[in-house]
Amino acid sequence: xxxxxxxxxxxxxxxxxxxxxxxxxxxxxxxxxxxxxxxxxxxxxxxxxxxxxxxxxxxxxxxxxxxxxxxxxxxxxxxxxxxxxxxxxxxxxxxxxxxxxxxxxxxxxxxxxxxxxxxxxxxxxxxxxxxxxxxxxxxxxxxxxxxxxxxxxxxxxxxxxxxxxxxxxxxxxxxxxxxxxxxxxxxxxxxxxxxxxxxxxxxxxxxxxxxxxxxxxxxxxxxx
Numbered sequence: 192x193x194x195x196x197x198x199x200x201x202x203x204x205x206x207x208x209x210x211x212x213x214x215x216x217x218x219x220x221x222x223x224x225x226x227x228x229x230x231x232x233x234x235x236x237x238x239x240x241x242x243x244x245x246x247x248x249x250x251x252x253x254x255x256x257x258x259x260x261x262x263x264x265x266x267x268x269x270x271x272x273x274x275x276x277x278x279x280x281x282x283x284x285x286x287x288x289x290x291x292x293x294x295x296x297x298x299x300x301x302x303x304x305x306x307x308x309x310x311x312x313x314x315x316x317x318x319x320x321x322x323x324x325x326x327x328x329x330x331x332x333x334x335x336x337x338x339x340x341x342x343x344x345x346x347x348x349x350x351x352x353x354x355x356x357x358x359x360x361x362x363x364x365x366x367x368x369x370x371x372x373x374x375x376x377x378x379x380x381x382x383x384x385x386x387x388x389x390x391x392x393x394x395x396x397x398x399x400x401x402x403x404x405x406x407x408x409x410x411x412x413x414x415x
Contacts, residue, residue: 195333221349231339239320253307258326261300267317281312347383
């Protein structure tokens, strides 16, 4: 679905025309939040991004399209770099962060904050290769399409998410919002995510199928 099509479909549910100027932001927010909640296959880099580092700094802004979860990193010769989860792990190696070397051997990617950071050890002059989950494209023009959620899941996942998040704003404007409205849309979101016995597959199961299905981790009972 294009942005225009999603806005038109959302207008069928939300009757108040005064809210339509907010639809674009609501749709983009819902897409970004879904990408944060789930590891969407189309957002996982297969071609690495690059980041130039120097010997005079150990903290860098990650690329502008970085969203979350640095899952692989390599130095300029494509030797794999160890990825840690806490800056303190780098402090243990070099508390004042003044060591330099031929290549970076350890990094920490900070997923919080507006400007997300990469911390490196030791400091080196080279180009790093980064694999991560990028941000979804922002829908701006009427013909733009979501690049990370298949069309068959867009209304089933995004619309309930939009209505739940904006419930206080929409509760008096949405058709049939007179009987347990929040519970109704929470149920619709669960159906979109997990499916139903008689209905189509849910979004989470679709992602699991792309990964080859749930994995067993020992014992007789399957544990995804």
